[in-house]
Amino acid sequence: MKKTIAAVMTAAMAAMTTVNASDPYLWLEEVESEQALDWVRAQNKRSLAELESDPRFADLYKDALSVLTSDARLAYGAIHNGQVYNFWQDEAHVRGLWRRADVERYRNGEPDWETLIDFDALAKAEGENWIKGDIACLSPAYRHCMIELSDGGKDAAYWREFDLETKTFVEGGFYLPEAKSWLAWVDVDTLLVGTDWGADALTTSGYPRQVRRWKRGASKGDAEIIMTVGVDDVWAFPVVEHDGDDTYEFILRGPSFFEREYHQIGADGALAKLPLPLNADMQGVLDGVAIFLLREDWAYRGHDYAQGSLIGYDLKTGEAENVFAASDSQSIEGVGVGKSSLIVQYLDDVSGKAARFSRNKKRGWISKDIKLPANGVVAIVSAGGGTDDAMVSFENLTTPDSLFYVTAKNKVSKIAETPPFYDATGVMVEQRFATSADGTKVPYFIMGQDAVLKQGNAPTIQYGYGGFLAPILPAYYEDPARPQHGALAGLMWVKRGGVMVLSNIRGGSEYGPRWHEAALKENRQRAFDDFIAISEDLIETGVTSPSKLGIIGRSNGGLLMGAMLTQRPELYAAIDIGVPLFDMKRYNKLLAGASWMGEYGNPDIEEEWAYISKYSPYQNLKADQPYPKVLLYTSTKDDRVHPGHARKAAARLAELGYDFYYYENIEGGHGGTANQKQLARRTALEYVYFFRQLMGEAE
Structure with a gap:
């Protein structure tokens, strides 16, 4: 036995030596090590000195800050028990204010804001780098809340109980120390909680694998265990739905990032698995009917329910029924559960729409369109909170946000709108289609001044993401703001002679779950091919040329940028690679990476690494290629996508003799920034990079 163990250890050490020999930059994965941080500081100093000394940087920063901190931004809020709750920066x-106002005064444009938590004052008083996270309050009274606070914006956070009547944290109340935690209120004295309970409490993805019922006054360790999932599952997640006088408790087991297995907790505490398919997302409960969005076809009790449909499942009888069967051009993107009806937001050829659905026992579900402007982005701002009144917003790349109040009878009125952040006169937005390598028609939006588009060969930025069911929509402004949003892109780029392009490539949900499914795992190259097809279409139609085409993406979009760098570098003069995945051989071993194997595959399985290895940017970087000078950015505090990806990419590029820019914010989480000033700085850095690469040095 001893000889066998020795042999195993020898083999393991040999394997580690091989890995280290092939990857000399593993030390950059030590996030907070002095050696790694010294390297980060040196890269920041070198890159910032060049980018921030550009004469254009100061004006770009001023422009970004004017948008991000403007008092003219709409104060979006959700209705709860007669009040509108809003977070404002x-x-x-x-750091922001959490505040509330009376619904009627808010609706009339005269909100009397009452501050509940001043996060700047809280951080100063406690000497902590607090960043606001989620807020969970007990409905319908909406008095008892749990507040999530993170150190610098990390996913791991603390939770503290807060009383909205006294506007103070509850002494001796519910409290969770720093961890990746989820919770839901059952009643005033009970929470369902998933957190790091101690030994063997986390999955290999780093998320809770156990949900417990925690009673007020009991120690956390004595909380009753309700369910424990496997260590190789992604997570165990508590869900509580308050439906009138009834409360429904569930535990969601996640076998993979996209799969959901729902277990209802009965009155006797027993668990009952719901018969829904694994690819189904619960949206809420209305009159005892659980509402699910199906991401796969479902055959049940002699009926077929199509992928992409919204269905109702009666929690008492087990009967199912269609609510809304989306067409091939449609994608359901949001569902709000009101007091007696649903508000559904959906796309039709990537154009936003909304409708109200009410249940009639004899006629089934009946829909009524909510009359909103056409050709833009529609979002549910508030639905529920003890009422059938709702609020929805509308915007597009050149039209600032408008907020509409929708009464229970579907009467629509505009109650607020954002003034424009720039003069969009002469700015055109058009939807076009490119043909991908397999013949699929892929839509994209193009934004530019009419005169610039007619002249052609313009400096152009193409944005893409292509993953995780995330649609890329032509938004004017949303929090957190991104460079491709119309307000920032219009003010900082388009009005200065540039063109902005948004790519609706496969991997997103622009055409429902099938659009996402088409680019999963071994089919990932389809997303890359779609992006390339749009780039080539922009060049072939004269919009731009390779010497004036830049591209931008972050997170999964950063992986897309890495693939473009290694596959088609000759197409681009600038590549902005934000908080990226880059080393796909090790992504599943870094932070939350293991949870994404449902998207990319498992690199430890030979057959799956065979297709991942073809596009993994880190392994495909080579010398003597026409790589443009890229910009890489990340955040030290990002505990979702490991900063080691960006660090190692930069180090490998340096080893191969390429120049690059690198910026790592020492705080900020996966968003890359912790506040609006930091976000304005990074946005200005990104745009000054594109100016330098696509328009040349400042005169």
């Missing part, structure tokens, strides 16, 4: 409140 501006120049004076960098």
